[in-house]
Amino acid sequence: MNTEVSPAPTPAPVAKNVTAADYAYNDRYINRELSILDFHLRVLEQAVDPLHPLLECLNFLLIFSRNLDEFFEIRVAGVMEQLTLGNESHSPDGLTPKQVLEQISKTAHIAIERQYRILNQEILARLREEDICFLRRGELTPAQTAWVKKYFQEQVAPVLTPISLDPAHPFPRLVNKSLNFIVTLEGKDAFGRQIDLAVVPAPRSLPRVVRLPDELTDGKEHHVMLSAIIHEHVSDLFPGMTATGCYQFRVTRNADLALNEDVDDLAKALKGELSSRRFGRAVRLEVTENCPKQIYGYLLNEFELDEDQLYKVDGPVNLARLLSNFKRPHLKYDAFTPVIPKVLTKSENIFAAMRKQDILLHHPFESFAPVISFLREAARDPQVLAIKQTLYRSGANSEIVQVLAEAARNGKEVTAVIELRARFDEESNIEVANVLQEAGAVVVYGIVGYKTHAKMILVVRRENNKLVRYAHLGTGNYHAGNARIYTDYGLLTTEKELCEDVHRIFQELTGMGKMAKLKKLLHAPFTLHSHLVSCIDDEIAAVKAGKEARIIIKVNALTEVQLINKLYEASQAGVQIDLIIRSICCLRPGLPGLSENIRVRSIVGRFLEHTRVYYFANQGNARIYCSSADWMNRNLFNRVEACFPIEDPALRKRIYQFGLLNYLQDNQQAWLLQGDGAWVRAHPKQGEPLYNAQQTLLESFR
Structure with a gap:
């Protein structure tokens, strides 16, 4: 890499007689929602990028699916809410909510069609060349067919709950993003009723991809989708009746939490809201391409959606759960081991290293382990009196949380500022709070109305009868898993004024008073x-x-x-x-x-x-x-x-x-x-x- 300081680029020539005043206000900005959708499209393009190994291309395809799910759950749901409330105001780019939804629908339909074309024509075809196959029902040998039937009877059927649709059984409440089947039927049931339709939800406990035994595949990695297994044997769920059609569908719902900030107990209020996320307003319906119009029309009516919100897909409707644990290293990125800075390996402990110099960690190229070591050594060092940390996304089983709990049990004054409202990690963060409180830590939830997103650790240590502060400041979350796939910076420092500023922000977060006056931190x-x-x-x-x-x-x-x-x-x-x-x-x-x-x-x-x-x-x-x-x-x-x-x-x-x-x-x-x-x-x-x-x-x- 060229390590010389780069000169600034040459100024671009300005077109004659063109000034900023010639641009209308709306022409100066790009729509926020359309811009993030463009980012998801750039992720999708990684699925066909020859820079990435085959299984990584598949992973990018699935990341695109997860990204798009969240985009509909949060961003599209938010725009739909504006429309429902009658908001016809323009965003800075000049678009109304209705216009934004129209452009999202147009772009998303094209993108999803491309996604499945990449899946079927590129990725699955290349996987077959590597003897990794997702077999369709008609491709199974008699022995494989018998094995699948037994698997259905023993592992699948016992946990399925078919729901007939009739006056006594109204359309069920279906969980956000769950895999479901709508089944058309002929014949009469055990009570002599003529039932035309039924819904079969697929429990999330069932794996979406089932690997066939090696003895039935000559040791090759052959898989069958759960959807194919249920489709093949769906008639078995309705004895005496005939299933004339079986169609996958999935509904995406509004998953943003509408939490009233004026509450007495934020954690308790949040727990009450989490269950509503699973059954929010429908914002998108996905069905398989072969689903008849009368069936998807019926579903659209049930979910109060129009055809612009319908997405027909040529494959599984729940692609985000397609990835299996393929053991093919040559089809993945080369493994790498994050390094540890020499100053840390050559010092007796992390405190001695930090006293020598500020230490910059660049993840994932440099290891996240020093951050955990910083906390672990603090938890076990008899000279350490207090540890304070912000937690945004972590997890009750994470090593950081366990070390903080250990520190509290060891008699340290541990304070954790936990942001309960980190989107999609709310439940996990409530669990983190419980673990730390049970260990004796002081847990606070930051400031009502302001998410605590800062990344800070402060350790107070007694040295030569004086209190010395050590701090870690970062750009990313305290999450060891993310630190292997996200690029982030972290600074370990003993710089006096920086550490004092960190201390003041923690006081601001846990106490009350005027804005903290800081010397170096912004x-x-x-x-x-x-x-x-x-x-x-x-x-x-x-x-x-x-x-x-x-x-x-x-x-x-x-x-x-x-x-x-x-x-x-x-x-x-x-x-x-x-x-x-x-x-x-x-x-x-x-x-x-x-x-x-x-x-x-x-x-x-x-x-x-x-x-x-x-x-x-x-x-x-x-x-x-x-x-x-x-x-x-x-x-x-x-x-x-x-x-x-x-x-x-x-x-x-x-x-x-x-x-x-x-x-x-x-x-x-x-x-x-x-x-x-x-x-x-x-x-x-x-x-x-x-x-x-x-x-x-x-x-x-x-």
């Missing part, structure tokens, strides 16, 4: 946004004075209009701006007279890009910040976030080169945003070598 919802505006203003002033000016921002999303407008202002002044945005970007780059000096790219690859880094040239004395916050309204105004400066020159240089310039050189996994909102895959220029940022980092740390 934090939302108080100082972060205004400081970012000030930093951009400084770059504008610098370029107007003929000085060096450059901005590089790497975040997951950019939606906050004030910052977008400030970046437009900087571009017009001549500041060179590079934005590395993983998913949502509402800014339009490259527009003459408005944003011609702004370039936007998205990196989609093996690892989920999650680092948040803000770089401002500051006339040669660069400011570099790492943060838990994206540039979104919710992060800057409705969450508690921490943003920490990187002050060590060596660490600043490392982040600049490896965390920013490295990604600006990528021409394999990068996508470039155009002024019209389209994303175009980056390609090497003529004579330019291939460059893969994530692979470069893997090789550098290896």
